[in-house]
Amino acid sequence: MIPVLHLRQGSELYGADRALLALSASTPSPYLPIVGAIARPGTAGALEEEARRRGLRAVRFESASRIDFRCARDVARVALEQGVRLLHAHDFKALFVALIAGRLARVPVVATFHGDTHATPAVRLYEGVARLLGNFTRGVAAVSRALERKLRRWVRAAPVAFVPNGLPPPLPISESERAAARGRLGVQPERYTIALIGRLAPEKGHRVLFEAARGLGATLLLAGDGPIRADLQDSARELDARFLGYLEDPRDVFAAADVIALPSLTEGLPLTALEALALGRCVVASAVGELPELLEGGAGVLVPPGEPGALSDALRRLQDSGARAGIEARAVERARAYGVAAMAGAYASLYKRALSGSSNSR
Numbered sequence: 001m002i003p004v005l006h007l008r009q010g011s012e013l014y015g016a017d018r019a020l021l022a023l024s025a026s027t028p029s030p031y032l033p034i035v036g037a038i039a040r041p042g043t044a045g046a047l048e049e050e051a052r053r054r055g056l057r058a059v060r061f062e063s064a065s066r067i068d069f070r071c072a073r074d075v076a077r078v079a080l081e082q083g084v085r086l087l088h089a090h091d092f093k094a095l096f097v098a099l100i101a102g103r104l105a106r107v108p109v110v111a112t113f114h115g116d117t118h119a120t121p122a123v124r125l126y127e128g129v130a131r132l133l134g135n136f137t138r139g140v141a142a143v144s145r146a147l148e149r150k151l152r153r154w155v156r157a158a159p160v161a162f163v164p165n166g167l168p169p170p171l172p173i174s175e176s177e178r179a180a181a182r183g184r185l186g187v188q189p190e191r192y193t194i195a196l197i198g199r200l201a202p203e204k205g206h207r208v209l210f211e212a213a214r215g216l217g218a219t220l221l222l223a224g225d226g227p228i229r230a231d232l233q234d235s236a237r238e239l240d241a242r243f244l245g246y247l248e249d250p251r252d253v254f255a256a257a258d259v260i261a262l263p264s265l266t267e268g269l270p271l272t273a274l275e276a277l278a279l280g281r282c283v284v285a286s287a288v289g290e291l292p293e294l295l296e297g298g299a300g301v302l303v304p305p306g307e308p309g310a311l312s313d314a315l316r317r318l319q320d321s322g323a324r325a326g327i328e329a330r331a332v333e334r335a336r337a338y339g340v341a342a343m344a345g346a347y348a349s350l351y352k353r354a355l356s357g358s359s360n361s362r
Contacts, residue, residue, distance in 0.1 A: 115268025138354035144290030166343030195257035200226030205263030
């Protein structure tokens with residue numbers, strides 16, 4: 001077997017974390033995935049815990065700073081102890097740590113870019129540095145074609161590939177499950193309901209949704225937590241907006257919603273969109289990242305990013321269940337093209353190429 005150590009920073013399970021777990025659970029032989037969760041001291045390790053719950057090998061690495069050489073040394077030590085042959089980084093912090101650890105342990109590195117956030121000037125700087133660091137890997141994967149094009153302008157010394165996220169097929173949502181989910185969430189049976197599932201951060205476009213929803217008489221279900229929660233709650237005071245907090249399993253939210261909104265200002269290939277399509281939900285999303293390709297042909301509704309008026313018009317049209325029916329049917333069909341087996345196979349090819357040029361003699 002060829003152990004591959006995935007590295008990802010974070011304390012909660014959002015799209016990139018769930019994609020990492022899906023990949024790890026489906027990675028074909030001879031590769032043996034190990035989930036390496038980088039977390040701040042004293043914080044819960046949701047990624048590590050969920051990996052173990054799914055029967056995956058997992059290791060926790062503690063890191064107190066963004067640039068942490070001690071964490072890199074810990075990763076190198078574990079890599080040597082467990083015979084790791086490849087490090088797979090899934091964010092900026094993980095990529096920095098992986099490159100230092102890879103040098104110490106003489107193990108090559110590959111990286112997946114899940115999408116830029118542009119959240120703050122500091123984050124934009126880190127994201128730019130991460131693209132430069134891609135040149136020191138043996139291969140880079142981008143989850144959207146738009147991101148692939150951007151990376152090709154920055155990464156010249158390593159191959160860049162488009163590898164879309166994938167999911168195992170979920171159980172479909174029944175009418176009885178929909179009714180039960182609405183009961184648990186306190187949503188009236190016939191109330192028009194719009195859900196936004198994602199981190200409470202500026203790039204997710206919550207304020208665009210709030211502006212678009214005014215006058216629709218809809219209930220908004222907002223699953224997720226993040227740094228701007230208090231500001232968003234203040235912005236949504238005049239709306240029927242339910243802040244549900246972070247949910248490890250948001251299936252009830254998918255089930256209760258008539259429409260899943262993704263008014264993001266920037267994206268890669270959000271797992272929320274794939275999950276919604278696979279469950280037969282109607283998706284209205286900004287035309288950013290891989291979403292135009294994912295929703296083309298009527299599998300969802302696209303609107304320009306950052307334009308509440310266009311989003312409002314789309315949401316108003318979709319109040320009619322008849323307008324949603326055809327979209328929902330095409331959504332399920334489209335989701336079948338984004339299976340987890342295809343994603344895992346693409347990464348197996350990336351791993352093979354990365355290891356073929358390795359100087360590791362172990």
